[in-house]
Amino acid sequence: MSSQVKHKKTLVVVVGPTAVGKTATAILLAQHFDTEIISADSRQFYREMTIGTAKPDTQELAAAPHHFINSHSIQEEYSAGDFERDAMKLLDELFLAKDVVIMVGGSGLFVRAVCEGLDDLPKATEGIREALNKSFEETGLEPLKQRLKDIDPAYYAIADIDNPQRVIRALEVYEATGNPMSFYQKKDLSKRPFDIVTIGLNMDRDKLYERINLRVDKMIGAGLLDEVKSLAAYRHKPAMLTVGYSEVFDYFDGKLTFEEAIDKIKQNSRRYAKRQITWFKKYGNTTWFQPNDIDAIISFTKATLL
The missing domain is CATH 1.10.20.140 (Histone, subunit A)
Incomplete structure (x- = not known):
């Protein structure tokens, strides 16, 4: 009889607040384990939303295979339940060739959809x-x-x-x-046919807020206003009601000055980051690291696979 032990497949989930550095960490993990990345970001699915969603750039997308980036149009409704179904199907395929798959994202509901399954919520009229x-x-x-x-x-x-x-x-x-x-x-969590390791990234609050403010300035410089203007026909879609888009629409409507809109995006991004940290600290069994401590993250992940 072979002495080899067949390990269970493992989904490594990288979570944390906006602008903390999840994309870079996920890419390094994917490269180390020779695997692929599933994005669990509720806005990066949409091809038309790029600047305001801080999507991985062309270089980052080329550094490791990514899924669920630019996979849908804003014209389509795409829910957390849809994502659960599609991501589980993709994981079945990826785990045929890979022992480890990376999932990354700050959208708590979408992470939960894959890790635990969602409740059967009633349809709203x-x-x-x-x-x-x-x-x-x-x-x-x-x-x-x-x-x-x-x-x-x-x-x-x-x-x-x-x-x-x-x-x-x-x-x-x-x-x-x-x-x-x-x-x-309150229902029982769905049993998944793979192990789940959750890595949380966090840093000093002031430093994180500096990174958020800088990211917003870069978005404005990269053409966020033009991107939002091009999406005016879809402004009542749920994705358009989110940070970075709703404030610019308020500026276009004359409700805010340009400077007020930028300040509001920064403020709402910081508040969102705080909510994300709260969510992920309450959620599941997350082990926390500084985003630049990649050696410790890789060592920890490898140890969980033994």
Whole structure:
């Protein structure tokens, strides 16, 4: 009988706040383990959204095979449930040839979709969604956030409550069923046919905020305003209600000056980063590293594969 032990396949998940350096770390891991990368970023799927989503550039995409970058059009609806289905199918294929696959992303819901499976949430009726969207357009996000906090403090504590899409979806579920979103998050986790190792990246808060501010300045210099202008026909799509896009639309509408819009993007990006850190610290069994400590990250990952 052979003494060789057949190891279970392993998904290595790299998570952390925006601008912390997840892409670079994922590429180095993919190169080390001679494998491929699945992006779990809810906006990088869309071909038309490039500058504002901080997609990997041409050089980075060439450094390791990436999946779910530029895979869809903004004209298509692509949910976390769709991503779960497609990513699981892709993993089945990748694991035929690879023992390790890397997944990277800051979208907690999309990471959770692959690692744990999503709850079977009820479909919302159009009337409810339209009423909530109208409320958002007329009075902004704050009243909706307060309502969510009142009806579902448990979900509010972990959700990305600065993302209108997430807040509206949670209120939709409540309006349609009378049950809060947290009610649907109590089922047993889905069993996955592979091991999961989650690596979290974080750094000193002031340094992270400096990186976020610098990234926003680079986005503006790279032509973010022109990109947003080209997407005006889709401005009511959920992806357009996110940081970097909604503020520029407010500038175009005369609600903010140019300087105010840039400051708002930076502020909302910093708030989003804080929410991401909170989410991933509460989520799963994550081991945290500084993003520049790649040797320790690789050593840790190799040790988990033994």
